[in-house]
Structure formats: C-alpha cells, structure tokens
Amino acid sequence: MKAIALDKYGSADDLRVTDLPEPKVAPDEVLIRVKAAGVNPVDWKLAAGGLDAIVGSGFPLIPGWDVAGVVERGGFDASEFAPGDEVYGYLRKDWAQNGTYAEQVSASVRMLAKKPASLSWEQAAGVPLAGLTALQSLRRIGVGRGDTVLIHAAAGGVGSFGVQIAVAAGARVIGTASERNHEFLRSLGAEPVTYGDGLAERVRELAPEGVDAVLDYVGGGIVDVSLPLLKQATGPGGLLRIASVADGEVADRGGHFVWVRPDAQGLTELTALADAGKLTVHVDRALPLDQAAEAWRLNQEGRTRGKIVLTV
Structure with a gap:
C-alpha cells in the first residue's frame, strides 16, 4: 500500500x-x-x-x-x-x-x-481527535445549560468544535480569536473577543461578573490570564472549572489537564450532533x-x- x-x-x-x-x-x-x-x-x-x-x-x-x-x-x-x-x-x-x-x-x-x-x-x-478533545474537556468541567464559558483559540480545530458543542448544550460562549475570525465565530454561535493586551478587560465587558468555565486550547500563559475571570464555584471533582489541553501547570492551579482518549461512544455522540445539524x-x-x-x-x-x- x-x-x-x-x-x-x-x-x-x-x-x-x-x-x-x-x-x-x-x-x-x-x-x-x-x-x-x-x-x-x-x-x-x-x-x-x-x-x-x-x-x-x-x-x-x-x-x-x-x-x-x-x-x-x-x-x-x-x-x-x-x-x-x-x-x-x-x-x-x-x-x-x-x-x-x-x-x-x-x-x-x-x-x-x-x-x-x-x-x-x-x-x-x-x-475525531479535535472533536473528542472538545467534548471530553467540556464534560470534565461540567459545561451545560445556562453557563457562560470562555473558549481560547475558538476558531481553531479544537476550539471550533468546543464552541458548537457548548452551544448545543445550552451554554453562552465567549471565544477568543484574531479579528479575521470573528465573523466565523459568530456563525458558530460564539461572541468573539480579540487576543492580546486588554483581553481580560474585553471579556469583562461581555461578562461583568466573570465566566462560569474556561477552556484553554492555546497555552502560552493563558491560564494565568483566565483565572481572575473565573467564578470560583468548583465543578466535578471539587476542582476549578478551567481545563487546558496545552498547559500542564493548570493542574497545579486547581484545574484540569486533558489528554484526549479514544472513545467510540463519544464519536457516536458527535455523529448525532452532526447529523442533527448542530455540528459542522x-x-x-x-x-x-x-x-x-x-x-x-x-x-x-x-x-x-x-x-x-x-x-x-
């Protein structure tokens, strides 16, 4: 072959x-x-x-x-x-x-x-890899209906799935991305904010009381930027509702470090979302x-x- x-x-x-x-x-x-x-x-x-x-x-x-x-x-x-x-x-x-x-x-x-x-x-x-990463990280921090979730690198491979899965679950999504990707994020159901200096202030303008959960799909110190934005209510396992796939030190800060696992059932759920028109x-x-x-x-x-x- x-x-x-x-x-x-x-x-x-x-x-x-x-x-x-x-x-x-x-x-x-x-x-x-x-x-x-x-x-x-x-x-x-x-x-x-x-x-x-x-x-x-x-x-x-x-x-x-x-x-x-x-x-x-x-x-x-x-x-x-x-x-x-x-x-x-x-x-x-x-x-x-x-x-x-x-x-x-x-x-x-x-x-x-x-x-x-x-x-x-x-x-x-x-x-498969990106979709399961998004699904498993969202579940790790218990994102569901009524939550406001901040997703970093929301226009990327994992982030774009995270946005759609969270929206399908009934959450409000704020997504970070470069300005050229803002309209793309809106089409997925997210409220876009721009990376860079002043990010925390821009998120606060959209969510003055902070966000319920954070997903870090980019790394590079974004956990430190995000923690002050996070409401301190804990999620599954008594940990903070912040998960990263790119920064292992998030576990030392009370959050979740996620390494995606093969999961036939998870793929079946993604198939159902796609065929219902909720995931593209x-x-x-x-x-x-x-x-x-x-x-x-x-x-x-x-x-x-x-x-x-x-x-x-």
Missing part, C-alpha cells in the same frame, strides 16, 4: 512516499480503506520525538491518528462493523507506527463509530496524501481556521 512515512524522528522535510505491506488485523480490529486523514499538531510533534517519553514509536513511522474510510474486512471478534461500513475514528494506539497517512489502516472497534452521513470524507476526517466542520485545506509535508507546514503556522486534512 502507499503510505507517508519517516525512517527516523524528524520534520516535514523527512516525510517520504513509500510502499508498505497491508496492515495486520487483530481479532477485535477492522481493516479500513482510508478516504481521508486528519492533520493535527500531535502528528508532527510525535514525528519530531516530542512524545517519546509517553508514546513509544517504531520505524518506518506512518503518522496520523484521525481517519475516515470504508471497512474492508474485520477480525473474527469485530462484529460491530461489516465490510462496506463508512466509519471514522481517533486511532491512538499504544504503540505509534502504523498511522492513518496511508491507503489502509487497521483499527480496534473501540476507537470507531459510524461516519456522520451529513459530512464529507474530508470533514469527517477532521472530527470547516476544512481550511484538503491536500492529497503526497503533500503531507506541506500540510504540516501549514499546520505549524498556527493560523488554521478549522481543520487541514489529507485525501487518499
């Missing part, structure tokens, strides 16, 4: 197009014919060796944890899906080597759900598989609205 791989830890310049054997399929796995693969910052961070302390890797290393595709066949204990089923998933395995930047990938049924019928292959491939996916760029290096360079710029995906 055709795949994008690295022979050692490296950068976008080290990605190569190669031919590799068809993946093996375990008893509880299915073999997927890949239609599209999502691109996430963790892909190039893993490839650079940045996650070596927590995620073991083998070579040649095929990057990619997000997939949308068609089931070709299953193992003898994978009755949840049949050949021809359209699926999508967040395929974070215990050992990183056989990822989704390929024509075929094997996946455990516990990482998959039926693809939303309302989404294209490219849109579906952009959902903005695909910033869709590039062919052999342009994975360019996709990484675009992703590293940190200016993406929505998602970048690879088509196979």
